[in-house]
Structures are given as structure tokens and as C-alpha cells.
Amino acid sequence: MAAFYTASTTATPPSLPKPYRPSSAAYLQSPPLKFNISSKITTTPSVFCTLTKQPMVSTEEVRPQAGFLQRPDSFGRFGKFGGKYVPETLMYALSELEDAFKSLSTDQEFQTELNGILRDYVGRETPLYFAERLTEHYRRPNGGGPHIYLKREDLNHTGAHKINNAVGQVLLAKRLGKKRIIAETGAGQHGVATATVCARFGLECIIYMGAQDMERQALNVFRMRLLGAEVRPVHSGTATLKDATSEAIRDWVTNVESTHYILGSVAGPHPYPMMVREFHACIGKETRKQSLEKWGGKPDVLVACVGGGSNAMGLFHEFVDDKDVRLIGVEAAGFGIESGKHAATLTKGEVGVLHGAMSYLLQDEDGQIVEPHSISAGLDYPGVGPEHSFLKDIGRAEYFNVTDEEALEAFKRVSRMEGIIPALETSHALAHLEKLCPTLPDGAKVVLNCSGRGDKDVHTAIKHLKL
């Protein structure tokens, strides 16, 4: 369910203050919304939020550089992306969440509890591992080449980075006095992470999962049930992740007082993109500390796969203000960009509103969501986090894509070279190294976020690789 608000492509109405309008023209090339099939492209942004009591940030002089801007601003916007496109019933819940989050970030007791859980339960810090054989593989004939390091998020409890956010949000929910937790899941990893933390903290847990996904991921469904969660199938639409998300939002609207919605990625209405990013930011913080210990400097390039964008944001956030660090996100190209069966939102998508946030998304001419495809269920999302859209637009981060085949090759390569079976999602980032490494100078330090382990993907891989 996307909340649609009418937008005008002409001048601003006099009663509203002027919306934020940075001066850079390149930033405004495409029209923000595509509800009307209009051939006219204007340079005026014409999206308005609902009025709030908070004053507008006057930013005419400010150039859209990450360092200068508050990410997100008080409206929950990253440039023109983000925001809170939700029904009125949810506005209070979102403000309450934001206030609680802000107060808890300075609460020592909460931070100590969270850090204790991350250390003893989740198993942080995760190592920054020098991938010797992979580095050797990319070594050039003259002996030079980049050095590849893997940030081992696959070693976390439940086997993916998802738990960082789940733990943070469930502690937040407990503080808010909520007894019921809901979540959506595609591949099942976020569902398992949510069910895990709910079991740990004794909260009721309901997971919405598309009926088609439930068939593909039967083992994850069983794991969620074992952990005490109720898994509700969603049959509407295409019965996949985006429909599960819509159903979860619907549930939340109905039960907003008693329920907290643990969103799995940096998508959704403000404050979720910010919250999820903050809970995952430990990845980047640890990387900074560990790279300083290991080679006395910062990474030169950060590479991560992008589905919704949570693991990438977790790694990038710490380094966004460090101009000398390149940020590279890798999306899923499925059967290939031209085939139309892919999930490369930032490459082929256009700006629109989905699940409460404005961001790039895969949509057709009528503004309907296009069903994405990727061999990896975790990247199979037609949208992307608004902050990624912003970073792409201002040129701070670069986004590429990788096909299913290339990802499977990388899966096999890294398993056999490093003895680490990466998740198929991570394999997309690993596959991009093939194109990236030849372009890098000798000794460049590349840190790749190994966002999850591939135990869940062995059957798929074996089928495709015919081992």
C-alpha cells in the first residue's frame, strides 16, 4: 500500500512555505513523481509534506554535499528522498518512535545494555579478515593489486547482519512498553532475526511472509516457528516481499498502540531509515577501528550489496564524510538489466513513493511496481533505501549491478578460495570485485561487507552450478 498524495507540477501554492530547493540543477533532472503521464519535465520540485510544527530548514545556500547536510533532516528527508508518506494514524507512532530513539541514543543504560547484547548474544565485534587467496587471485602479473578485506558479518548470530537492527529495535520496543512485534520478510533472514530477538526478550512475534516466499524458504519458516513466532502467509498481489510489507504496515495501522513494527531495512517512513542505519552503524565504526589497527589508515574502497540497503548503509555511514573513501553499492541484475527481470533499482528505477518513503523504485509507465527478480531473495526488493537514492544523486556513492550468473560464480570462487560460503546476496558484491580490482591502484585497501553466510543458499547454488 503506497500512500498517494496529489502533487502538482506547477507553481507552489501561496499558503505553504517554499520547499527545500538546493541550487544544483543536476540534482533535479528527473521529475520526482510519476503519477500523471506528463511529457513535460519541469525543474521545480513539487512534493509537499504535511504541515508540521517544526520550522523549515532554510538551506538556499547549502550545497547538497553529505557533510554539510544533516542526514536526515528534521522532516526525515535525505535531499528530496525519504519522508513520511503514511496515513494519519501512523504519524503519532512514528513521532513517538523518533523521540524514543533520540532519547535512547543518549541514555547510557540503554547503550550499555545494547552493547552487552551485541557482544555476548550476537557475537560482535565481527573480525575484519584479510582474504589472502582472494587478494592473490586479483594480483596483477607485475605483483601489484588491491588488498581485499572481508567484514565478517556472516559470523553474527543467525548468520547475517540483520540481527544488529533486530536487537536494537526490540530493546527500543521494550522501552516503549510494546508487547507485540510484527515484521515482514522475504528470504526469511529478517524474519528469523526478529523471531530470535523476540524469543530472547519474551515478546509476541508475528511475521508476514509472501506465500510464494514461504514455499521457497520452507526451512526458514520452520526456524521462525521453532523460535516461537507466528508466520502469517500473505496471498495478495504477487505474494512476495512487497506484499508482505504492505500487509505488515496494514497490521501496524490497526494495532499501533500495542505493536512495534520492526522494519528490516533502511526503507520505509522516517524514522526507520535513520534508526536502522544507526543500529547497523556499528559495522562501519568497527571497520574504522580495525583498519586503523591493521594498517594504520582508512579503507580506500567500501563495497557492499544493496537490496533495501541496510548492510551497505551500516558500512558506509561512518565513512560518508571521508571524501577519500569510495563507496560502492552492488545491486542484483537478475537475468540482466536489458531483460527486464532484475532488481537494479538505482540503475533502472525512477523516483516514486513506496512503503512510506520517496526513493528510486522499479515502476512501469503507470507507476505500478514492477516485480523484481534476483536469484538472491534478500536483494529481491523493487525499492531501495532513500539515503542510497540521495547518495547516488549527489554522486557520493557509486552503484553497479551484477547478474545471477556472475553472483553464482563468485559464490563458488570465494567458497573454494577462502573456505567461507557467502550468502548469495553478498556474492553480488564479491562478483563486482572482478570488474573493480583491475582499476584500483596497488595496495588499495578494499573492505567488502560479507553480509551473511550462504548455508541457506547451498541448495540453490548446487542446482545452478551442477556440482
Add this chain to the structure above:
Amino acid sequence: MASNPSNVFLQGGKFTEFGKPITLRKLFFSNPSVLPYNYRNFGAHISCSAIVEKLSPAAGQGELDSKSLTTRYLMTQKLPGQTEKPFSSTGKFGRFGGKFVPETLITCLSILEAELTLALHDTDFQEELATELRDYVGRESPLYYAKRLTDYYKNSEGKGPEIYLKREDLVHTGAHKINNAIAQAMLAKRIGRKSIVAATGAGQHGVATAAACAKLSLECTIFMGSIDIERQSSNVLHMKNLGAQVKAVDGSFKDAMSEAIRNWVGSLETRYFLSGTAVGPHPCPTMVREFQSIIGKETRKQAKEKWGGKPDVLLACVGSGSNALGMFHEFIGDEDVRLIGIEASHSASLSRGDVGVYHGTMSYLLQDEEGQIIGPHSIGVGLEYPGVSPELSFLKESGRAEFYTITDDEALDAYERLCRLEGIIPALEACHALAYLDKLCRTLDDGTKVVVNCSGRGDKDAAAVIMRKQDRLES
């Protein structure tokens, strides 16, 4: 080219000839007069003053003399960071242990023992191993206070022991097996072997070995019983993904082990047998225990940090005993720490077995009246071994450790309990230890610190648990 022993010196933990490293193996095979059968005379040929000088800080006081260097050295060792613990070069723990192997293997095992000793004293090797354990395996694994489990076991007055889980399920590949696999694979590479052979039951050791071999670019062959291949198909897929060759053997783990040893004996020069269990001829039990003892060392350190003391009770499941020994070994000398090992009721070598020799070692094992091996069974496939580590047999006989049994159903209940209470899916093997808490907790005083070794994660067991649940519902 035969090496002249008088040119061989010990430098930095490696024997060197003309400044170039030389392995003991080359030394032994190039000059028959220094074969291990005569190693008591070893010292006469080599410039021992250099060796004694280099080794004396670590080797104890006044125990060495140039004539009987190797024997004495190997008999009393002070391993780095530990108090002196004697272990004999025949590998006996009381009457258990030993080297009951064909003559062809004796040389090989002695070389292995010497290499192990050198490696344990080589600071470079230790540093490299510590780095791999930290960056590759993901150590240290946390010591986690299981609050909800503790509350579950509190009595009506709210009193009960405090339960901590040593999270070996969080390490790379999901079980403690990797601690040993990576260390032995590094040892094998150091010795110069290119090919590894191993046997696996549940598949965890196979996966750990395959991972370590992939990382160190060693060829890897894993033998697995056909029964186990069916039951643990996901682990088989993992091994194949990691580039290992999986060979099926008729039967179960014990048959796979026999086949692996047979395969190894056929090409001793080129292959290295990576044992995952703390059984087998000396030095295998000791080697596996040494590499797994990191678990106990970390537990001591973490217990000190958390509550400023030691654990009161250590609880671990026992198949062959690698994870149990890894946890217990550090605390054997601490009499106030209770050591409890839990076996599967139909695989309970220590509780129900008799002493005999199997796979090269003397230990308790499940045997019938004619001394034939009884096939064990457990829902926790990793516990299905008819024998047990000789060191554990020794601990049982000396009364230092206690051993009990748990049935399949009790283990399954514990599996579900930990899932629901702590959100941790434990391996069915570890569930046996967790199940014993039901009986143990009510006998313990308020505030007793119990540390359970959560030796692996249970994702691999989900399918088996589904099937058993369905069977239980139908019956």
C-alpha cells in the same frame, strides 16, 4: 641428498641445515641412524648445546641433557602460558591412550608428535594461529548469560543457579570443530603436506576441514558413512561447495574413520590425516585437545571478567570428547570446578562401555561379549561414536569428572526450549548437555555458576527435528 645431522641446528623453533629450514621428516628419512626408533641417541648426532640453549626457557629446569634430548623433552613440557603438565611420549593417560597401530604408522606418529611440539613452541606459528582464530574463525566466542533459561530453572523461591553458555555456535562453520581443523591444517602445511584426508560423522568436522583446506589451498578428501550422508545432506553440500571430495563409505562414522586411516596409511608421505575427534593413537587425542583447549582458556578469562571468579560447574556433551576436553582441560587442576560430561543414552561409552582398544587407542568403548563393536545411535549424529577419548576415560576412572546420559526425546525437548527461551538454535549434540540442566539445576545452590558448552548451532538439525516432531505427533 642425505642431510648430515651434524650440520643441523635449531633456529627459531625450526631445525635448520646451512641456515635453511629442514623438517624433521627430511632429517629422519635422509639419515637412517636418526630414525625415531633410536631417537634416544638423537642427541649424539646433533649439536645439542645449541638446541638445549634455545629450548631451555620453555623446557623446564634441569630435565634436559644432550643424550636423551627428544624423549625427555617430549615427556615434560611447559606449554606457553600454562603450568607444567606432564604427558608421556607414549601418550598414556593412566592406563588409557597409547599407540595401538601397525608398525608403518609408528614413525609417522612420532614425526607428527615432534612437529606438534615444535609448532606449539614456535611463536611465529602461535601468532599466525591466533590471528586466524581471531579473524577467520571469529574468536573469542562470547560467554553469554542465558537469563531466560536461568529464570526457567529458578525454584518457587526464585533461587537457582546462573546459567552461562559458551557460544561455540557462533564460530565460523558453526561448531567448535574449526578450532582444531584450522590449527591442524596449518600444521600440515608447515610440514609440507599437500593433501588432507579426514573422516566425519555429523559432517561438521568435514565442513570445518574443507573450509580450512580451501583457505590454505590444500587438497581435501572427506570420508563419510553412507547412512550419515543421507541424514546430513546439507553438510555434504557444504563440503562440496568448499571444494572437498566426499567419498561414501558403507556404514557410519566408525567405518568412515577406519577407511580414512586406511587411505592415509597408503600414502603417508603425501597425505595428512586430520583427526577431528580426541581419539586415535597418540598424539591425536593430545593434539586435538590442545587445539580445542582455547575454549577453556577463554572461559577462564571471561569468567574472571564477568563475575571475578571461576565457573562452579562445567557441562558439555560427549561424543568422542573434543568439545568437552576443550572446555574441561583448562580446569582439570581446579578441584573446586565440577566437570560433567553428557552422553547420548544409546552411545554412552563411558557410562555403559568396557575398556578395550579401538582406532589405535585404549579407552572405554561399546562392545559386546565377544569384543565386537556395538553400533551406537543418537539423534545427535555427532555423538554417535562407540568409543571415547582416553583422557576422558582417565578422568572418569580417577573420579575427576562425572558422566551421565540423556535420551533422544530429552534432547529434542531441550532443543525447543532453548529456541523459545533464548532464540538460540543449538546443535542436537549440545542439546544433550542442555537437557541435563533439568536434572542438575535443582541440586545446585543459589547463584552457582554453570557454564554449558554450546558446541554448535542447530540449523543443520532443523529437518531432523521436523521429522521427529511429526513422528511424535502421529504416534
